[in-house]
Amino acid sequence: MIYAEILAGGQGKRMGNTEMPKQFLMLGTKPIMIHTIEQFVINKNIDKIIVCVPKDWISHTKDIIEKYLPGKEIDIVEGGSTRNETIMNGCQYIEKKYGLYEDDIIVTHDAVRPFVTTRIIDDNIFGMNEYDAVDTVVPATDTIVESKNGEFITDIPERKYMYQGQTPQTFKMIKLIEIYKSLTKEEKDILTDACKIFSIKGEKVKIIKGDPTNIKITNLYDLKLANSMIMLRGNK
Amino acid sequence: MISHTYRLYSPKQIRMDQIDEQLGEDSIIVRPTYLSICASDQRYYNGKRDTKAMKEKLPMALIHEAVGEVVFDPKNIIEKGTKVVMIPNTPIEENKVIKENYLRSSKFKSSGYDGFMRNIVLIDRNRVIEYDGFSDRVAAFLELLSVSINAIEHFELYSHSNREVFGVWGDGNLGFITSLILKYKFPNKKIIVFGKNPHKLGYFQFVDEIYEIDQIPNDFYVDHAFECVGSYNAEDAINQIIDHINPEGSILLMGVSERNVAINTRMILEKGLKIIGNSRSGYNDFFESIKFVKENKDVEKYLNTIISDEIVVRELKDIHTAFERDLTNDFKTVMKWEI
Numbered sequence: 001m002i003y004a005e006i007l008a009g010g011q012g013k014r015m016g017n018t019e020m021p022k023q024f025l026m027l028g029t030k031p032i033m034i035h036t037i038e039q040f041v042i043n044k045n046i047d048k049i050i051v052c053v054p055k056d057w058i059s060h061t062k063d064i065i066e067k068y069l070p071g072k073e074i075d076i077v078e079g080g081s082t083r084n085e086t087i088m089n090g091c092q093y094i095e096k097k098y099g100l101y102e103d104d105i106i107v108t109h110d111a112v113r114p115f116v117t118t119r120i121i122d123d124n125i126f127g128m129n130e131y132d133a134v135d136t137v138v139p140a141t142d143t144i145v146e147s148k149n150g151e152f153i154t155d156i157p158e159r160k161y162m163y164q165g166q167t168p169q170t171f172k173m174i175k176l177i178e179i180y181k182s183l184t185k186e187e188k189d190i191l192t193d194a195c196k197i198f199s200i201k202g203e204k205v206k207i208i209k210g211d212p213t214n215i216k217i218t219n220l221y222d223l224k225l226a227n228s229m230i231m232l233r234g235n236k
Numbered sequence: 237m238i239s240h241t242y243r244l245y246s247p248k249q250i251r252m253d254q255i256d257e258q259l260g261e262d263s264i265i266v267r268p269t270y271l272s273i274c275a276s277d278q279r280y281y282n283g284k285r286d287t288k289a290m291k292e293k294l295p296m297a298l299i300h301e302a303v304g305e306v307v308f309d310p311k312n313i314i315e316k317g318t319k320v321v322m323i324p325n326t327p328i329e330e331n332k333v334i335k336e337n338y339l340r341s342s343k344f345k346s347s348g349y350d351g352f353m354r355n356i357v358l359i360d361r362n363r364v365i366e367y368d369g370f371s372d373r374v375a376a377f378l379e380l381l382s383v384s385i386n387a388i389e390h391f392e393l394y395s396h397s398n399r400e401v402f403g404v405w406g407d408g409n410l411g412f413i414t415s416l417i418l419k420y421k422f423p424n425k426k427i428i429v430f431g432k433n434p435h436k437l438g439y440f441q442f443v444d445e446i447y448e449i450d451q452i453p454n455d456f457y458v459d460h461a462f463e464c465v466g467s468y469n470a471e472d473a474i475n476q477i478i479d480h481i482n483p484e485g486s487i488l489l490m491g492v493s494e495r496n497v498a499i500n501t502r503m504i505l506e507k508g509l510k511i512i513g514n515s516r517s518g519y520n521d522f523f524e525s526i527k528f529v530k531e532n533k534d535v536e537k538y539l540n541t542i543i544s545d546e547i548v549v550r551e552l553k554d555i556h557t558a559f560e561r562d563l564t565n566d567f568k569t570v571m572k573w574e575i
Contacts, residue, residue: 027256028238028256029256029258030256035237035238035256038237038238039238041308042237042265042267042307042308042356043307044267044305044307044316044317070310071310071312114238115238115254117240117355117575118240118267118355118356118575119355119550119551119574119575122574209551213252213254229254230238230254230255230256231253231254231255231256232255232256232258233241233255233256233257233258233350235349236296236349236350
């Protein structure tokens, strides 16, 4: 089975005064998260969709899915306190409800990246024919500067080797669970990215090309940008 | 539902637009798999339409020849993954006399309305027809077959019964497909193709005779003729047909010309010729096209021979590559749509 796991565990703390997590804010005619889920609904390769949300927003999520995607079977799971915990909650839910099989694949995607393209999702899935982990990236356009103390530059890596991570990130589910379980607590604490679970254990992560339009809506400026990107078909 | 629509904004300038699509009451969602470039798309892409048309119709997604797979049917009637051809014509009224493709109110994709260069197409369920049994790359240009089927239906309705010799003018895609369908529909009649390019005429081995247009004997006549030339050479082709057609024959015009065409009306009157206009096609023509390819096994093979190029489209630059390569290709350029 190929599962899409939509990660909406975040509380939207970066969004200014609004109390509603950013994934639930409106983009055009629908909440951001609904647009994102729809991109997986229309992908013929996806068998099941699981949405991970903060506990207090489970009912709200049910309501909007019922409103905008009536009749669609979408599982809603409580998110964890970190990104990786959220991913794992989804995996545990899948294991319990559907069982865990050798060829199970999980396509994890930020709920706040509604502009993900069909090609990117397909590339993630096709990547699983050869690899256990796939990450979506775009070449860095700005120079990346490293500062370990926040005051002085410690390194300026060569830009041509730098990429910016997007999502989806896709994994063979059994492998992901196996490696995650082998991590120490210290390792888990420093891992903000699911692909890093693989890379710190020396496992290959294949990178596939993202798209500059696959933006992450994390603040009010992003939301304004996203709303200006989206348009209605009108009489066209 | 956000769709990614690849719109032509000005000649050779394509931009991806994210559209907040609204699913209509009877709509389904189709993921295009193969698209085929038509000469009319090229005219927009290269800015060869007149300024007024360019201003009125752009921005617009090109391509009206396409097939795809159903990815979502809110009513769960059509199974996910079903292969369908998409009909670019959208009639908005019913008429018992006039065919849907001739109604002035009908909306045609890639002519004022967004065509199929999108990651998903929201389309009425009665504007798709299922197909199977032949390849998607051939199915991509079923629309062009339906255009020929429409013209041949017109011919059968309105032309006199002396039907021994058919002439097809034009050695391009439309000429090839029209003469192929004629050969199957009228296997005992003579199908003669008239063209300009010997190397392209070499593909037409299934017809009875082939002539280069400057080598037609003066006393050679056809009973009826199909004009599949269009563009700047349409005038010469139509006048040559008028010279080489028997009295009261029908001339089926099928080629699109950007400018007005001066033709020998005196001879049209003297011979009592019928000139029948043909444009686009409707649901039944698509249905008949699918049936035609399925029932005649060799047809798919013949159609495969006119696919000059297949370009895999994964990003915007690939679309430009396809349009540029198509200009130098003899026949069809199809795009495997993975964007």
